[in-house]
Amino acid sequence: MLPGEFLNVICTNFAVGALDNISVNTLCARSNEGFVVLLINAGLMTLLNKISRLYVAQRISNSVEYCNRSPGSEVTAAVARHWSLEVCKHYRNTGKPLGPQIHLIASAEPYRSGQLHGWETFVFCHELGHIVAGHLNTREYWSSDASLGMVETFKEDESREMETEAGILGYVMAREYWAKQSSTGESAAAGELDDRFVFGNMTTLFDLLFLLGAGESKSHPNPLDRVCTVAAFVCGDALAETVARS
Ligand SMILES: [Zn+2]
Known part of the structure; x- marks a missing residue:
């Protein structure tokens, strides 16, 4: 997907891992030696995991095997929707990813893991988009931060242009990733990538970001505009207009 020379730079200078921290965030940090780490806090993964279970419970009836609040059979689509909004x-009020504990029946698990993996892929590819676009090479976008054993953190919230660029590159890379999965037969629809799957995953993620309180800011367009920008870039203005109307 990426040129070999570039991949070499990525493999020797970058690392990615989950940080056991409940706050919901991702960030890039740089060490004194110039190594960059892409950190994804466990809190974000916990939140996405929790929501993905509740989304499946809304879509597939009788898919809840266990719930710590009420018997699984009583978790209807309406209840699951109410809980996902809760x-x-x-999260908006406390910044903490807390809510009901749910286990799904085995046959519903592939839907949950597919959705979750799709979201995680977009989160990861967005950050990778900043790297690929060369945003990390700009001195002014780093601020000194001695936490985490690193010396600097990347100021992702500096400009809308950067966010738009990372959003589009992130989509393209996520799509490439899913196409590769299809061609190796590891996805459900082996050999064929359905663009609706990729776009749908991104749309539900941005919809979720909106529910989590991500609004328009100096650096970030609102989540709907972010989806529309990607839609216009990858599929043309007609899709962007349809998404905006929906
Ligand atoms: Zn970003």
Whole structure:
């Protein structure tokens, strides 16, 4: 997907891993020696995981095997929707990914893991988009931060242009990743990539970001505009207009 020379730079200078920290965030940090680490806090993964279970419970009836609040059979689509909004509201108020504990029946698990993996891929590819676009090479976008054993953190919230660029590159890379999965037969629709799957995953992620309180800011367009920008770039203005109307 990426030129070999560039991949070499990525493999020798960058590392990625989950940080056991409940706050919901991702960031790039740089060490004194110039190594860059892409950190994804466990809190974000916990939140996405929790929401993905509640989304499946809304779409597939009788898919809840266990719930710590009420018997699985009583978790209807309406209840699951109410709880997913509750999780988002709680996060908006406290910054903590807390809510009901749910286990799904085995046959519903592929839907949950597919959705979750899709979201995680977009989060990861967005950050990778900043790297590929060369944003990390700009001195002014780094601020000194001695936490985490690193010396600097990347100021992702500096400009809308950067966010738009990382969003589009992130989509293209996520799509490439899924196409590769299809061609190696590891996805459900082996050999064929359905663009609706990729676009749908991105749309639900941005929809979720909106529910989690991500609004328009100096650096970030609102989540709907972010989806529309990617839609216009990859599929043309007609799709962007359809998404905006929806
Ligand atoms: Zn970004």
